[in-house]
Amino acid sequence: MPRLSDIIEEFIKQMLQENDDRELQIRRNQLANQFSCAPSQINYVLTTRFTKDKGYYIESKRGGGGCIILRRIEFSDNNDLSEILRDKIGNTITYNSASNIINGLIESEFITEREGNLMKVAINDRVLNNVISDKNKIRADILKSMIMIIL
Template identity: 65%
Template sequence: MARLSDIIEEFIKDMFEENNKGELQIQRNELANYFSCAPSQINYVLTTRFTTEKGYYIESKRGGGGYITIKRVEFNENTSLAEVINEKIGEWITYDKAIKIIEGLLEARIINNREAALMKVAINDRNLGSEFGIRNKIRANILKAMIMVVLSLNV
């Protein structure tokens, strides 16, 4: 059986699909009531499942009913992909953060399952084989290069 966090995540993603605007406004307490859970459970889902690494941006508004706006970052011809990639990855990146970025690209259908699997295995610590201090730098360079190649082939 699915965990409540998974169910809430899928519910919010379904709302995105129905909305079809790339932006969704929800009320945390209303959603918590709907799922008969604490508002902190909604916060948990938002902070762990709708991260910038996965292509989401969250704005919360205090007062006025406590609305939370979730925006999906869309890549288009006006967005410099190199800038986005360099900003998200930077000079170094941990394995966990890299996996979140890959899963975000997969979820946004920018890459497919095969490409995601290849990226994950290429950035794995065992395959990098370098000393601990420079692994994250090597991982960042490999991940940036792979994403740029995949994106240039998908144009």
């Protein structure tokens, strides 16, 4: 049985898919009431499942009941990918962070799921098992190279 966080995440993703302009306004309290949970549960889902690494931008508006604006980041040009290479990957990256970036590229349909799976296999810990030091540096170099090929 799926956890509440998974259900809320899928619900929000469905709402985003139905909204063509890739922006969604969420009233945290209303969503919490709908799922019979605390508003902090909604915050948890938004801050852990809708991160910049995964291709989302969150903005909070206060006053008038307040709302949260969730925007889907489009990886549509070389500037966006250059930002990923420079700011998100950097000189080192963990597998989890790299996987989040790849998932964001898949969700934004910049790469296919098959391409994403190949990328994940190439950078996973089992493949880099024989690397004694700087595993995260090598992972970053491999991921950057794969993304550069996509460019």
